[in-house]
Amino acid sequence: MTQLPQTTERKLGLVIDLDTCVGCHACVVSCKGWNTENYGAPLSDQEPYGEDPSGTFLNRVHSYEVTPAEPDATAKLIHFPKSCLHCEDAPCVTVCPTGASYKRVEDGIVLVNESDCIGCGLCAWACPYGARELDAKEKVMKKCTLCVDRIYNENLPEEDREPACVRTCPANARHFGDFADPESNVSKLTAERGGMDLMPEMGTKPVNKYLPPRPRDAAPDMDVLTPLLKPVATEAKGFVGWLDKALSTLPGGKN
Amino acid sequence: MHPAPSVIIFTTFSGLGFGMLFWLGIGVHTPTGFTAFAYFTVAYLMAVGGLLASTFHLGHPERALKAFTQWRSSWLSREGIAAVAALIVMALYGAGLVFAATPFPLVGIIGAILAALTVFTTSMIYTQLKTVPRWNQWPTPALFMSLSLGGGALFVGQVTLAFLLLLIAAVIQGIHWVAGDSRLADSGTTLGTATGLGTMGRVKAFEPPHTGTNYLLREFVHEVGRKHAFKLRVIAFGLGYALPLLLLALPYSFLLAALAAIAHVAGILASRWLFFAEAEHVVGLYYGKR
Numbered sequence: 001m002t003q004l005p006q007t008t009e010r011k012l013g014l015v016i017d018l019d020t021c022v023g024c025h026a027c028v029v030s031c032k033g034w035n036t037e038n039y040g041a042p043l044s045d046q047e048p049y050g051e052d053p054s055g056t057f058l059n060r061v062h063s064y065e066v067t068p069a070e071p072d073a074t075a076k077l078i079h080f081p082k083s084c085l086h087c088e089d090a091p092c093v094t095v096c097p098t099g100a101s102y103k104r105v106e107d108g109i110v111l112v113n114e115s116d117c118i119g120c121g122l123c124a125w126a127c128p129y130g131a132r133e134l135d136a137k138e139k140v141m142k143k144c145t146l147c148v149d150r151i152y153n154e155n156l157p158e159e160d161r162e163p164a165c166v167r168t169c170p171a172n173a174r175h176f177g178d179f180a181d182p183e184s185n186v187s188k189l190t191a192e193r194g195g196m197d198l199m200p201e202m203g204t205k206p207v208n209k210y211l212p213p214r215p216r217d218a219a220p221d222m223d224v225l226t227p228l229l230k231p232v233a234t235e236a237k238g239f240v241g242w243l244d245k246a247l248s249t250l251p252g253g254k255n
Numbered sequence: 256m257h258p259a260p261s262v263i264i265f266t267t268f269s270g271l272g273f274g275m276l277f278w279l280g281i282g283v284h285t286p287t288g289f290t291a292f293a294y295f296t297v298a299y300l301m302a303v304g305g306l307l308a309s310t311f312h313l314g315h316p317e318r319a320l321k322a323f324t325q326w327r328s329s330w331l332s333r334e335g336i337a338a339v340a341a342l343i344v345m346a347l348y349g350a351g352l353v354f355a356a357t358p359f360p361l362v363g364i365i366g367a368i369l370a371a372l373t374v375f376t377t378s379m380i381y382t383q384l385k386t387v388p389r390w391n392q393w394p395t396p397a398l399f400m401s402l403s404l405g406g407g408a409l410f411v412g413q414v415t416l417a418f419l420l421l422l423i424a425a426v427i428q429g430i431h432w433v434a435g436d437s438r439l440a441d442s443g444t445t446l447g448t449a450t451g452l453g454t455m456g457r458v459k460a461f462e463p464p465h466t467g468t469n470y471l472l473r474e475f476v477h478e479v480g481r482k483h484a485f486k487l488r489v490i491a492f493g494l495g496y497a498l499p500l501l502l503l504a505l506p507y508s509f510l511l512a513a514l515a516a517i518a519h520v521a522g523i524l525a526s527r528w529l530f531f532a533e534a535e536h537v538v539g540l541y542y543g544k545r
Contacts (some may be wrong), residue, residue: 002325018452028464053467060464062541064446068456077461080450082541091385097322097332116321119314122331124474125256128386128444130538133470139314196451199537201443202385210451 002096004089008108011179012146013086013207014166015186015195019214021173023063023079027165031059031083031144034164039149040114044137056135058144059083059165078213081174083165084131084144085198085206086110092123092132092143100141108180108207109148114140128202151176179207256387257474258531265309266377267520267527269338270399272302273370274407276345280367284411287356295349297410299342306338330383334376341369374403388438389534394431401427402523409499409516418503421519425496428526432488439535439545446540460543475536476544480528487529495522 035058036043045055060082067075086103090110093101100116101123103109112123117140124132124141132143147163150156160167166174177186186209189195195209221227236244275298278284286294310316323339325332344366351359378399381390405420446460447453499515499522535545 002328054465054469056470057464060469062460062464063462064450064452065459065461066452066456067459073456076455078450078452082464094328095331095380095383097325097329097335098318099321099325116318117315118318118322120322120331121312121314121474122380124470125536126384126386128449128537130471130475130541134314134474136470198451199444199448201448202537212451213455 002093002099002101004093004103005105008103008105009180010107011088011207012107012109012151012177013179013186013209014163015175015177015189015209015211016081017173017175017211018078018080019211020171021079021081022171023061024170025061026168026170027081027174028057028059028061030164030168032057034147034150035145039145040112041135041138041140041142043142044135046136056133056142058133058142076213081165082129082131084110085129085204085208086146088205088207089203091126091204095122095126097122109146110143111145111148112141112143117141128199128204256531256534256536257477258480258528259312261308261312263524263527263531265305266399267305267523268301268308269305270374270377270403271406271410271520272298272300272305273341273373274403274405275410276302276341276370276407277367277404278407278411278413278416280345280348280363280370282358282360282363283413283416285352285358287352291349291352294411295353302342330376330379334373334380337369337373337376341366341373344369371400374399386537387534388442388444388537389435392434392438394427394434398424398427398431406519406523409512409519412512414503414507414512418500421496421500421503425492425500428492428496435533444537444540446543449537449540460541463542471538472542476539476542477532478544480532484529484533487525491522491526491529493522494518495526498522
């Protein structure tokens with residue numbers, strides 16, 4: 001049924017730490033590896049070794065450059081993994097005409113029942129985050145399942161009962177837990193580090209939270225007397241100084 | 256958005272077909288016998304042909320019947336139900352005209368309401384999407400409705416009605432274009448809010464997830480086609496609205512009306528192509544594109 005539940009008993013989701021993500025794409029690979037051979041249709045590739053390779057991924061890592069407004073601050077590079085945010089008010093679910101898309105009452109996971117999916121693509125249109133991809137081979141909508149076939153799987157050792165992306169992350173930048181429980185690891189991390197929503201203005205109420213990068217440490221002064229030291233010359237001297245002056249007098253040469 | 260031929264054909268022709276069925280059902284024109292058969296054939300060819308074209312973009316059209324189940328939440332499901340109901344009721348009304356030369360006014364009016372409802376539900380599929388700010392505005396349903404009713408009147412041969420409604424549609428088209436141009440900026444969604452990094456400074460897409468393309472870029476990012484948007488708007492406006500209005504203002508002749516109808520269809524196809532090609536999906540922001 002494509003009506004959303006009023007509330008869910010648990011709110012399972014991820015915390016992604018943009019401060020510690022190193023952009024290694026291990027989560028992308030482990031996600032594709034697990035999900036292509038477990039829940040639902042495999043994640044196909046088109047021309048994987050050809051001229052124009054493409055394929056279905058449930059998790060993709062972007063990289064962004066952020067230039068602070070302060071004039072002498074340096075730009076930062078931030079790696080940004082993106083997958084389904086398992087929104088509380090998921091627009092992808094309500095637009096589905098067949099009831100294939102649904103949000104689970106017991107844990108809030110948003111799933112697709114692939115045998116009901118007609119591949120119309122409207123749910124992907126409704127998702128602002130690009131979390132859903134129509135598989136070019138299977139013609140059904142694929143999305144992150146939060147590894148629903150791992151987290152409850154009693155055939156796996158207990159330490160493996162978390163999403164493949166979380167299990168594999170070498171930087172420990174991904175955390176899995178229940179946001180409905182204020183004492184859970186993810187709730188605490190979100191509270192401590194100011195976990196944020198993506199596109200809050202869309203009103204989707206994402207469950208997954210992103211931890212902003214911490215401010216960079218400033219290099220400390222070497223000594224209390226450092227500010228009193230003679231500043232390093234900023235004016236050019238000698239031949240270069242003459243050249244600078246001479247060129248500056250030419251029309252258009254001032255700056 | 257990717258301007259898929261299937262959805263352009265679907266929205267254009269089924270809009271015209273259901274517009275025709277609306278006016279036939281209302282009873283502005285009650286042809287009988289063979290003439291009625293001709294009118295209803297054209298209307299059904301366009302309405303059903305458009306609906307069939309829309310199934311071409313489905314991944315699994317064999318499961319299409321399941322799409323009638325979720326009318327409580329889904330505009331796409333509501334559209335399917337409204338379309339089938341309108342086609343069945345108008346078939347009864349049409350049968351009365353063709354075989355018995357008798358209009359059943361109540362059946363016609365119910366069919367007309369269902370036909371108009373179908374076009375409205377189609378427009379709401381696009382209007383509901385907050386992710387495409389250009390569509391997420393009231394002129395979208397107004398444009399679909401006025402075009403369907405105006406074009407339908409033109410095809411049913413109602414010159415005055417068609418003239419007035421196309422004039423209204425032309426104004427709404429202008430509003431849709433002009434208002435649409437600033438919708439993405441006005442929505443407040445930027446790469447800064449998309450990544451949550453906007454509070455730190457200016458955010459720039461540095462590196463995409465993969466060197467190749469993907470489903471999201473193919474489906475939602477269509478920058479190339481927008482290069483000629485202005486020229487296409489002029490062509491769409493000239494053929495779709497200005498020329499038909501001019502031809503309808505001249506003393507009536509069948510040839511002029513037919514010419515007006517052909518120009519209108521060509522213009523609306525161009526305008527519908529732009530409706531998709533110009534629409535920016537916010538997911539493009541993650542890729543530094545629109």
